[in-house]
Amino acid sequence: MYFFGETDSSLPTTVPGATRPLVVRGYPNPFNPAVKIAYELPRAGHLEIALYDVRGRRVRSLADGPLLAGSGFKIWDGRDDSGKPLHSGVYFCVVRAAEQERILKLALIK
Helix, strand or coil: CHHHCCCCCCCCCCCCCCCCCCEEEEECCCECCCEEEEEEECCCEEEEEEEECCCCCEEEEEEEEEECCEEEEEEECCECCCCCECCCEEEEEEEEECCEEEEEEEEECC
8 A cells, every 4th residue: 555655654665676767868969070978877787889870770889798887978989880980960879778778869960
């Protein structure tokens, strides 16, 4: 009955099994020459950050491995995995961690 407000209100109100959300931001946006992709991981685990063009082709991988919980960031310099500068346009940053996924739309302006 606690969850229905039928008990002492001084008890904690956390819901069992609830997890904090994965938080991701990209700034500045639009960007030139680089964008900072900041993240807050709710718990330790695998982090993957990948960038895709509008056709869905993976152009860059910024992270793919284990990481501790907490805040961090990666810088994307507008280049692909081979170091070639990419053209102006919209790119999608996909961040996967803690069994969650976030997608940012980033605009590279030259």
